[in-house]
C-alpha cells in the first residue's frame with residue numbers, strides 16, 4: 001500500500017505524507033475505509049498505548065513501515081487513551097463519500113485533540129475543569145490565559161513570575177502553550193510538570209493577538225472585558241484563539257467573554273502554600289486534600305466552582321459576607337437543602353452540554369438532558385424566590401427558564417430518543433405531517449410484511465417461514481431445507497445457507513421499495529428537525545451558561561452548609577481589624593482521619609498587631625506543631641472562601657497573603673528541596689510581606705547545622721518583628737528552644753509550646769497549645785517510640801548529656817571533645833539489662849555437654865527473660 005510495485009509512493013501514501021507534514025508533533029489517525037490507521041512512529045506509539053497489534057508493511061525494496069489501526073467506531077474508546085497518554089492527536093477523515101468518487105478520496109484533518117483541548121467525555125473529568133494555558137514571557141510583565149474549551153470559560157492575567165507560577169499551580173492546566181523563542185525559559189519553568197507546546201513567534205505579538213480577540217468577540221476594543229490595558233495578558237489570550245484555529249476548533253461561539261483574574265480581589269497564596277496546605281491536590285500519594293472534605297456538591301458545575309473558590313479565596317469583606325449569609329441561611333433552614341439538592345441532581349453537566357450544542361456535537365439524548373436540566377431549574381427558581389435572603393432572591397431572578405426552548409424540545413423530541421439521529425425515532429409524531437406520513441408508510445409497510453408472512457404460512461403450510469432483512473438482498477423469505485419442496489414455483493431463490501434457503505418475490509420487492517423509501521425520507525426529515533432544535537438551543541447559549549453558573553454557585557454554597565452541619569463548624573466573624581482569634585480550632589482534614597476513639601484536640605490561636613504578632617511554637621517532633629500551623633491557615637482561608645470553619649469561635653481580621661515555608665528536610669524525600677531553595681523561598685516571603693499577611697514558618701533553618709539554623713531562624717523572626725511597614729502575623733514552629741529567648745527581647749513575640757507529658761521514660765502527646773517555651777527537644781523519646789533499638793536510644797541520651805554540658809565548654813572556644821568515644825559492639829550488651837542477662841545465661845551453657853531437650857528449655861528461659 002505504501003509504495004507501488006515500481007517503488008513509487010502510492011497516491012494514498014502521498015496524501016498521508018502531505019497531511020502528516022502539516023501537523024508536526026501530532027499523532028495522525030488516518031481514516032481508510034472503516035479503519036483509522038497509524039503509520040511509522042505513530043503506529044509504534046499507538047500500538048503501545050492502545051495495546052493493538054503492530055504490523056509491518058513492505059515499503060519499497062528494502063524497507064518497511066509500521067502500521068497499526070482500529071475500527072472507526074472504536075474512536076471514542078481509543079482517542080481518550082491516546083490523549084491521556086499526553087499525545088496530540090490529529091483526526092484525519094474522508095471528506096467525500098468513497099462510493100461517489102473515482103480514484104483517491106479527499107481527506108483532511110477535522111480535529112486536533114490535545115490534552116488541553118477536548119470535548120470528549122472520556123477525556124474530561126466532570127468534576128474538574130480542563131484548562132489550556134498560554135504564557136507570554138514579556139520583558140516587563142508576563143501574561144497568562146486559561147481556556148476551558150469544554151465550558152467556554154476564558155480568563156487572563158498578568159504579573160511577575162511568582163504570580164504566574166501561583167496561577168499555574170492553582171488552575172493545573174492540562175497543557176501549556178508558549179512562543180518558540182521562549183523555549184529555554186519555558187523548559188526551566190515547566191520542567192516536567194506540564195504538557196507543553198510551542199507556537200511560532202509571530203503568534204505572540206500584540207497587534208495580531210489584540211485583533212484576534214476583537215474579531216472573535218465582535219467588539220471595537222477590549223475595554224468591556226477590563227483587559228484593554230493588559231498588554232501581556234492580551235498576547236497570551238489571543239494566542240489561545242489562534243491555537244484553536246490551528247487545531248481545527250472553529251465553532252467556538254460559546255467562548256462568549258473573557259475575564260481578568262483580578263489579583264486585588266483574591267488572597268495571595270504562594271505556590272508553596274497551595275501545595276503545602278493541600279487545598280485541592282494531595283502533596284503525597286494517598287494524602288487527603290481539603291477539597292475532599294468540603295466538596296459535597298452534586299453537579300459538575302458546583303464541583304468545578306468549588307475548586308476555583310478554594311484556590312481564589314476572597315479578601316473583600318462584602319462578598320465574603322454575602323456567601324456566608326447564604327451558607328448560614330441553609331445552615332438554619334436545613335430542610336431546604338435536601339429539597340434543592342433533589343432538583344440539582346437532575347441538572348447534569350449543563351455547562352458542557354451547551355458547549356457541545358455550539359460546536360455541533362450534541363446528540364438527541366444530550367438535547368433531552370438540557371430540557372431536563374431546564375425543567376429541574378424551575379422549582380429551584382421558585383424555591384429561592386420565596387426565601388428571606390437577598391442573594392437567593394437575586395440568584396432566582398437570574399435563572400432563565402428558557403421556556404421557549406424547553407417547550408420546543410418537549411414538543412418535538414422523543415423522550416427516549418437514541419444517541420444517534422440516523423437510528424430514527426428521534427422526532428415525535430405530530431411535529432410534521434410529511435414525517436408522520438413516511439413513518440406511517442414505513443410502519444404500515446412492516447405491518448403488511450407481517451401479513452404477507454402470515455398469508456404465505458397458510459398458503460404453503462410452512463409454519464417456520466419468516467420474512468427477514470439484510471443489506472444485500474433487502475427483504476426475503478426464509479425456508480428451512482426440510483420444507484424446501486413446499487415453496488411455490490414463482491418465488492425466486494437468492495441464497496442457499498447450510499440449513500435454509502432464501503427467496504424473494506416481486507410483491508416483497510415492491511413493498512421493500514416503499515418501506516425503504518419511506519424510511520430514508522423519514523430519517524432525512526428527523527435529521528432536519530433535530531438540526532433545527534440544536535440551532536434553536538444554540539440561541540440560548542448565554543442564558544444557559546448563566547444558569548449553569550448560578551446553579552453551580554448554589555450547589556457550592558449548599559455544600560458548605562451541609563459540611564458545616566455534618567462536622568460541627570461555626571460561622572466565622574469577618575472583621576476589618578487586624579485581629580485573628582480562633583477558639584477551639586481544629587484541622588478539618590486530620591480530625592476526620594483519626595482512628596476511632598481518638599478525638600482531635602482543639603486549640604486556640606490569637607494574633608494581632610499590638611501584643612501578639614509572632615508566636616514561637618516549640619514542642620517535640622510529632623507534638624502537633626505543623627498541624628496547628630496548617631489548621632490556622634486553613635481556617636482563615638475557609639472563612640474567606642465563604643465557608644463555616646472548624647472552631648467554636650473565629651474572628652478573622654481579613655488576611656490578604658498567606659505564605660508558608662517548611663524547613664528543607666521535610667521535603668527531602670521529594671529530592672527537590674535543598675537548603676538553598678529553602679532560603680530563596682524564605683527570602684521571597686520576606687520581600688513580599690504585607691500588613692495583613694499570615695506567615696507560617698515550620699522548622700525554618702533545619703536544613704543546615706544547628707548553629708547556622710538557629711541564627712538564621714533568629715534573624716528571620718527579628719526581621720518580621722521589626723519590619724518598618726508591616727506587622728505580618730506569624731506562627732513560627734521550631735525545635736530550637738533557644739529561640740524562646742526572643743520573647744524576652746521583643747514585645748510582640750510570645751512563646752507557646754505544644755504540651756507533652758513525660759511519664760517514666762515515655763512521652764504522652766497532649767496536643768494542647770500552652771503559653772510559655774519548652775526546655776528541651778524530645779527527639780530521643782520519639783526515636784524510642786518509633787522502635788529504635790534500645791542501645792541507640794541510650795547512646796543518644798548519653799551524647800546529648802555531654803553535648804549540653806559542652807555548650808558551656810564551647811563558649812570558651814573548645815570543641816565537643818568531652819563526648820566519650822563509644823565501642824558499639826561491646827556496649828550493646830552492657831547498655832540493655834535484658835540483653836546482658838541473656839548473655840549471662842548463654843555464657844553458662846556448655847555446648848558440648850547439653851542435651852537437645854536441655855537446649856530447648858534454656859532457649860525458653862532466655863526468651864522469657866527477654867519479654
Ligand SMILES: Nc1ncnc2c1ncn2[C@@H]1O[C@H](COP(=O)(O)OP(=O)(O)OP(=O)(O)O)[C@@H](O)[C@H]1O
Pocket residue numbers: 590599600601602619620621622623624625626627628767
Ligand atoms: N490537635 C491534635 N489532636 C489530635 N491529633 C493531632 C493533633 N495535632 C496533631 N495530631 C496528630 O499528630 C501527628 C503529628 O503532628 P504534626 O506533624 O503536626 O507534628 P509536628 O510537631 O509538626 O512534628 P514534626 O516536628 O516531626 O514535623 C499528626 O499527623 C496528627 O495525626
